[in-house]
Amino acid sequence: MVAQTILNQLGGKHFALMTGSKNFVGSKDSLTFRVGRNPKGIQVVKVTLTPADMYDVQFIKARGVNVKVAAEIKEIFADDLKDAFFEGTGLYASLYA
Numbered sequence: 001m002v003a004q005t006i007l008n009q010l011g012g013k014h015f016a017l018m019t020g021s022k023n024f025v026g027s028k029d030s031l032t033f034r035v036g037r038n039p040k041g042i043q044v045v046k047v048t049l050t051p052a053d054m055y056d057v058q059f060i061k062a063r064g065v066n067v068k069v070a071a072e073i074k075e076i077f078a079d080d081l082k083d084a085f086f087e088g089t090g091l092y093a094s095l096y097a
Contacts, residue, residue: 003031006047006055009078010085011094019091021045039090042070047081055081059088 003026007015015021020036030048044060055078059071073084082093 002029002049003027006031006049006081009081010047011082015093018094019085019089035089035091040070040088042089045085045088050075055084057081057084057088 003024006026007024011018016024019038021033022036024031024033026032030046032044032046035042035045040059041061042059043062046058046060048056048058050056052075054075056075057073058069061068061070071088073088076084085091085093
């Protein structure tokens with residue numbers, strides 16, 4: 001339920017098409033997915049719902065077995081998810097910025 005809500009807040013299927021995102025995996029409090037080619041070289045994004053009803057977003061670079069959190073944005077509102085995604089990857093989440 002939380003994962004679907006996060007995806008809807010990002011833009012749903014339009015978000016996936018715009019960003020080349022795929023392999024969406026949800027847990028009880030997060031959504032993790034692979035993102036298409038982007039200027040910042042991010043391969044994986046993880047959005048986690050915090051107990052304060054805000055979001056933490058991790059931008060991850062993965063090369064083989066080496067996994068590194070390249071950037072992290074903490075405690076943002078749902079309205080700021082698209083802006084955070086752009087800041088972390090350089091990709092727009094929708095046609096309407």
